[in-house]
Amino acid sequence: MPRHHDLPRQDEQTVSIGSLLAIIRPIFRHHWPRLLGGFVALVVVDFLQLLIPRFVKSAVDGLSSGIATPQLLLRLSLLVCLVAILVAVLRFTWRFLIIGFSRILEKKLRDRLFDHILRMDQPFFERWTIGDLMAHASNDLATVQMACGMGLVATVDALVMSSAALGFMVAISAKLTLIALLPMPVLIVCTRILSGRLHHRFNLVQEQFSLLTEFARATLVSIRLIKAYTLERFQEQRFAALGETYVRGNLKVATIQGLLFPIATLVGNVGMLLLLYYGGALVIEGRITIGSFVAFVSYLYMLIWPMMAVGWVANLVQRGITSLRRIHRVLDQQPVVSVGPTIPLPGGAQYLYSCRNLGFTYAGASHPALAGINLEIGPGLLGMTGRTGSGKSTLCKLLLRLYPVPDGMLFFQGVDVNHLSQADIRERIAYVGQEPVVFADTIAANIAFGRPEATMEEIEAAARAAAIDGEIRAFNEGYQSMIGERGVKLSGGQRQRLALARALLCDRPMLIIDDALSAIDVETEQQVIRGILSRLAGKSVLLISHRVNVLRHAERIVLLDQGRIVDQGRHEQLLIHSFYRVMVEKQRGDA
Structure with missing residues (x-):
């Protein structure tokens, strides 16, 4: 006797990154002009910010050597103001273009997910709860949107800012740059270890959210039955237990997130400590000017943000990949009711x-x-x-x-x-x-x-x-x-x-x-x-x-x-x- 078999649930870990990116790649291709404009504005903002320490260096060197004039300081001040205005305008531009794109991506993914669910047959809905599908259409999509919005911004910003800042730092002193970056391997190792754990824990949190959503939906739908049997207190206790499990899962995720930021900050501050010690010695020895030292300190501060962004981006990317895997798991399902090569349905006034x-x-x-x-x-x-x-x-x-x-x-x-x-x-x-x-x-x-x-x-x-x-x-x-x-x-x-x-x-x-x-x-x-x-x-x-x-x-x-x-x-x-x-x-x- 023919049987209807359960759909095989694909192991999330076996889905390649390429398969996941294939879900969002068409949206990126369609909106590439918008993204290109946004990233150009972002890169210009980064380079404009890198000019300010150069202006400060010129002012400090002029003051320390006694050649600075009011006109020079006024000109440098006006340049700083002009750069600040340009940065403000371009920063609004990239936020509007890139963050706006991430909202468009979220909308298109939600439409695709909704259309796919509508095309599924009865066996699919026997395996997937409404709460689980609602979690995919809310939490998971919001996480993907964040990864494709601020996650991309932070990635590009960190790469451009760190590369340019390192270039300026090397131009001032290659040896001092090497000393300031000595703690960096610690950040790389810690990020790699914590990111793997973050993926697993965030996946559990999303599943717990699905259970919580489904329980709330089922309770509201059957509210008259619950009241008839006076089960309000019992349902409250079950909901509270699910909520407590969800909070514990989020606290475990927050523990990893809480470690990434302090580690990145610690690495940056240790680098600053080394800079103050060795860089100060170079100034005393006259091997670099005070203006160069001040500019170097400014560039290192600019480098601390990319160091911190490593942990933040790793968090966003891991959460985004986890949610995209969950969405892929739904989109990968196909109706069991198969149709071979279709032929036109014979017409007629009556049907048999x-x-x-x-x-x-x-x-x-x-x-x-x-x-x-x-x-x-x-x-x-x-x-x-x-x-x-x-x-x-x-x-x-x-x-x-x-x-x-x-x-x-x-x-x-x-x-x-x-x-x-x-x-x-x-x-x-x-x-x-x-x-x-x-x-x-x-x-x-x-x-x-x-x-x-x-x-x-x-x-x-x-x-x-x-x-x-x-x-x-x-x-x-x-x-x-x-x-x-x-x-x-x-x-x-x-x-x-x-x-x-x-x-x-x-x-x-x-x-x-x-x-x-x-x-x-x-x-x-x-x-x-x-x-x-x-x-x-x-x-x-x-x-x-x-x-x-x-x-x-x-x-x-x-x-x-x-x-x-x-x-x-x-x-x-x-x-x-x-x-x-x-x-x-x-x-x-x-x-």
């Missing part, structure tokens, strides 16, 4: 679905959910019933192409579904599930979800067919009433009929109703059935229900048991079957 020895087994299940199903779903009302777990909802999911099926088992318009576009099939099917989905929007917007362009007359006609028009008008604002998150202002029966009105408004050739009338009273149920039959004449309707009053309107009823069709026929014909007869007698007794 055919099952030929159809079988399906869920991943990890020991028994098939469906086996040997031979069935045709064509124009007219086809009923289906059976015990709980007999495979009725599974069949609906296969018809909607939410799970994969082998070749030669499922046909739409006479063509194997594996050779048809999933969109072509789904665009011709309206579906009402067991758990109706409604949104925190107006009633009209909920009904028009499948056809946003529908007029109010069409929306009202669909609501009348679903026997909910009168109840909608009883609301203060009628069809413009907000129904709250997950339809909290509606009863279960109202939500079901609203979802049915949405499906009827779509006016598609095929309608699948998966036990979506269970919360409706008998009188309303008959109104709904009449509305369905009046609007869907000549269309294909699959109606799954356990209620005899609904099923008896069907031209044919299919009885499922343990994933197999055990009988089919009209209502009167199925009365000879024990299960169906017991169901009828019980419902008559209840009535």
